[in-house]
Amino acid sequence: MKNYKQNADFLYLGKALLAWYGIYGRDLPFRKTKDPYKIWICEIIFQQTRIQQGLDHYNKFIERFPDVASLAAAETDEVLLYWKGLGYYSRALNLQKAAVQIMTEFGGVFPDNYNDILSLRGVGPYTAAAVSSICFGMHIPAVDGNFYRVLSRVFADDTDISHSSSFAYFSELALRLMPPGEAGTFNEAVMDLGSEICRPRNPLCDQCPLQKDCRAFQLGRTAEFPVKTKKTAVKELKLTYYFVRFGNEILIRRRAEDHIWKKLYEFPDEVPVNLLPVVMETNTVYHKLSHRNLSIDFVDVFPEKRTEFEALAQAGSYQIVTLEQSLLHSFPKPLENYIAAQVARP
DNA sequence: AAACCGGGGAT
DNA sequence: ATCCCAGGTTT
Numbered sequence A: 001m002k003n004y005k006q007n008a009d010f011l012y013l014g015k016a017l018l019a020w021y022g023i024y025g026r027d028l029p030f031r032k033t034k035d036p037y038k039i040w041i042c043e044i045i046f047q048q049t050r051i052q053q054g055l056d057h058y059n060k061f062i063e064r065f066p067d068v069a070s071l072a073a074a075e076t077d078e079v080l081l082y083w084k085g086l087g088y089y090s091r092a093l094n095l096q097k098a099a100v101q102i103m104t105e106f107g108g109v110f111p112d113n114y115n116d117i118l119s120l121r122g123v124g125p126y127t128a129a130a131v132s133s134i135c136f137g138m139h140i141p142a143v144d145g146n147f148y149r150v151l152s153r154v155f156a157d158d159t160d161i162s163h164s165s166s167f168a169y170f171s172e173l174a175l176r177l178m179p180p181g182e183a184g185t186f187n188e189a190v191m192d193l194g195s196e197i198c199r200p201r202n203p204l205c206d207q208c209p210l211q212k213d214c215r216a217f218q219l220g221r222t223a224e225f226p227v228k229t230k231k232t233a234v235k236e237l238k239l240t241y242y243f244v245r246f247g248n249e250i251l252i253r254r255r256a257e258d259h260i261w262k263k264l265y266e267f268p269d270e271v272p273v274n275l276l277p278v279v280m281e282t283n284t285v286y287h288k289l290s291h292r293n294l295s296i297d298f299v300d301v302f303p304e305k306r307t308e309f310e311a312l313a314q315a316g317s318y319q320i321v322t323l324e325q326s327l328l329h330s331f332p333k334p335l336e337n338y339i340a341a342q343v344a345r346p
Numbered sequence B: 001a002a003a004c005c006g007g008g009g010a011t
Numbered sequence C: 001a002t003c004c005c006a007g008g009t010t011t
Helices: A011-024 A036-045 A051-064 A068-073 A076-083 A090-105 A114-118 A125-136 A145-154 A166-177 A183-197 A215-219 A303-314 A333-344
Strands: A237-246 A249-254 A285-288 A292-300 A319-322
Touching: A011 A166, A011 A183, A036 A051, A036 A090, A036 A125, A051 A076, A068 A090, A076 A090, A114 A125, A125 A183, A145 A166, A145 A183, A145 A215, A237 A303, A237 A333, A249 A303, A285 A333, A292 A333, A303 A319
Parallel strands: A237 A292
Antiparallel strands: A237 A249, A249 A319, A285 A292
């Protein structure tokens, strides 16, 4: 811990945050409950995901899977279907594993302490801290990206958040601000401040309850915090698919588990040789994402190849589904968009 | 410690 | 085009 923070009492900062939160805190659906199941679901959904993006998924997920038992009993495919479009699909797979874990290891009762919650699949230090503080009042800071930003700015602290040890560092720092008995509310308050006021770029310092105490603001250096030296490496990924269509039916299959989009569905990545010759549309749909290039060629199978088409499903390499049925499977977003475009096509 | 895992919005 | 979001798991 840096010298300037030694023996300091920063409790008044936490209290100022709570006062601000009482007035300006966001009104979100999961703020109305302390059901650990619901808080857990929302913490997982909003990992690396903006509130706006995941809100609809949260509401529909809770409606379909209202408790641990219903999630544990569900088919994995249906859980993935409700996760469609959120990304980081292992979160959904882990979610269900953890639900089963709660049924078998905890007798169907959601664990009520940090260590037991941490033992759940897909639950790390942040999520365990969030659930145990919000639902069970445990005095633990839930240190996420918002904490890094808010705390590093308030103290003009140049500790590099790229380093793994910075989690413990900022956790200890957060403890100095956290009012006793208010851990859950305090954690939510920091998240809201980080999201709405102490934003990554163009922070609204004039509306910040901590402005007069903020070292970075006083120095005019808010843009310099948090310090993050590690740069996110952009890896290029090229994917080629064929949209093999026979009338209103297409070929799909489940992806393997060893790469992105694990257990989701996809199209063939080659034209099955048995179906040749085929009519292939010359203009390739080229989908550009941030670090991915995806091309999809449209393939129209000749009517006399019906037997060969069905043989692909008999052999187990592919499933044959109608365009409408395909939308009931969990596809990666770009493939889902492509199907939707084909359904809409005249 | 570093790589890997998505999709989307803001700038 | 780049950054980053209520991070966790694997190597």
